[in-house]
Amino acid sequence: MPGRNQQFVLDALTRSERPMGAYELLELLRQEGLRSPLQIYRALDRLIEEGLVHRIESLSAFALCVHSECTHGRAAFAICANCGRASEVHDPALERVLRRIARRQGFRTKSATVELSGLCEACAHR
Amino acid sequence: MPGRNQQFVLDALTRSERPMGAYELLELLRQEGLRSPLQIYRALDRLIEEGLVHRIESLSAFALCVHSECTHGRAAFAICANCGRASEVHDPALERVLRRIARRQGFRTKSATVELSGLCEACAHR
DNA sequence: TTGACGAACGTGATAACATAACATAACGGA
DNA sequence: TCCGTTATGTTATGTTATCACGTTCGTCAA
Ligand SMILES: [Zn+2]
Ligand SMILES: [Zn+2]
Ligand SMILES: [Zn+2]
Ligand SMILES: [Zn+2]
Numbered sequence: 287m288p289g290r291n292q293q294f295v296l297d298a299l300t301r302s303e304r305p306m307g308a309y310e311l312l313e314l315l316r317q318e319g320l321r322s323p324l325q326i327y328r329a330l331d332r333l334i335e336e337g338l339v340h341r342i343e344s345l346s347a348f349a350l351c352v353h354s355e356c357t358h359g360r361a362a363f364a365i366c367a368n369c370g371r372a373s374e375v376h377d378p379a380l381e382r383v384l385r386r387i388a389r390r391q392g393f394r395t396k397s398a399t400v401e402l403s404g405l406c407e408a409c410a411h412r
Numbered sequence: 413m414p415g416r417n418q419q420f421v422l423d424a425l426t427r428s429e430r431p432m433g434a435y436e437l438l439e440l441l442r443q444e445g446l447r448s449p450l451q452i453y454r455a456l457d458r459l460i461e462e463g464l465v466h467r468i469e470s471l472s473a474f475a476l477c478v479h480s481e482c483t484h485g486r487a488a489f490a491i492c493a494n495c496g497r498a499s500e501v502h503d504p505a506l507e508r509v510l511r512r513i514a515r516r517q518g519f520r521t522k523s524a525t526v527e528l529s530g531l532c533e534a535c536a537h538r
Numbered sequence: 539t540t541g542a543c544g545a546a547c548g549t550g551a552t553a554a555c556a557t558a559a560c561a562t563a564a565c566g567g568a
Numbered sequence: 569t570c571c572g573t574t575a576t577g578t579t580a581t582g583t584t585a586t587c588a589c590g591t592t593c594g595t596c597a598a
Contacts, residue, residue: 289575309554322578327556332575343469344525346555346584359529364519375513383506384528391499392533393490399470401525402510403485407518415546434584448549453585458546472555472584 291329294318296338296350304370305347342372344401349374359397366406373406420444421455422464422476430496431473468498470527475500485523492532499532 294315299306306314308326320326330348333339337356340349342363351361352374362375380400388395404410420441425432432440434452446452456474459465463481465474468489477487478500488506491498506526514521 394531394536395528396530399527404522405520410520
């Protein structure tokens with residue numbers, strides 16, 4: 287059901303400790319026979335639709351969802367500029383605040399991008 | 413002091429109703445003699461450093477700061493998928509929540525990207 | 539004045555990210 | 569089988585961003 291290429295991409299992201307770019311995935315998956323960017327992007331699009339993968343805008347990269355089936359555009363990320371790891375966060379208080387901001391100006395939110403950039407605990411402590 | 417090219421870019425963004433891409437700016441500023449992407453990107457980098465312009469990650473575009481001299485990475489945006497306008501929001505409650513999220517995992521935030529995508533009030537009502 | 543220096547600028551090439559256009563194969567139900 | 573849908577493959581191209589290198593220009597001290 288997932289489709290062959292989707293499974294390859296999903297596996298690669300699962301093995302990775304950090305978000306990966308599409309061309310990085312392509313490089314890795316050449317061994318499996320994937321040859322063109324489009325094959326990667328199509329697989330990513332579907333995985334994102336299914337809520338298994340998130341796109342990290344500030345990195346132009348893609349990360350496995352730590353839940354399974356996160357609805358689109360509801361996760362926040364803390365991204366370490368040093369080690370590259372991105373930790374996914376779900377916070378009801380954050381969602382409330384974002385809803386309030388939207389409501390105040392009559393904005394109908396379809397999806398939200400929340401990305402903190404900085405240093406993770408491990409990297410900050412040295 | 414702002415530099416000639418920075419002023420051109422700043423003026424263009426001021427006249428624009430919505431965020432502009434770097435190549436869109438380039439196109440517009442050809443008349444002024446700007447010819448290469450780098451001229452645009454350099455000007456944008458400086459304007460961003462000075463807090464006069466924000467980069468909108470989810471659009472790969474750039475918007476004039478509605479305040480003057482917004483410290484880097486502290487603004488949120490509500491971006492209309494229909495008309496393209498991006499409204500800049502500053503919300504103390506949002507900043508508190510983001511600080512709390514960071515603190516919980518010992519994350520040292522350098523900057524935050526918060527972008528809502530959806531429909532603005534005008535566009536939702538028709 | 540002059541020359542040293544750094545900041546801003548100019549240009550061409552190239553890297554990195556993403557999609558268009560078109561063709562083919564695989565699958566499943568009428 | 570026939571048809572429609574979904575997944576796939578390939579080439580070319582479009583869009584966004586940076587590198588490497590050289591030049592111009594203002595400032596300031598000798
Ligand atoms: Zn998720
Ligand atoms: Zn780290
Ligand atoms: Zn601002
Ligand atoms: Zn609108």
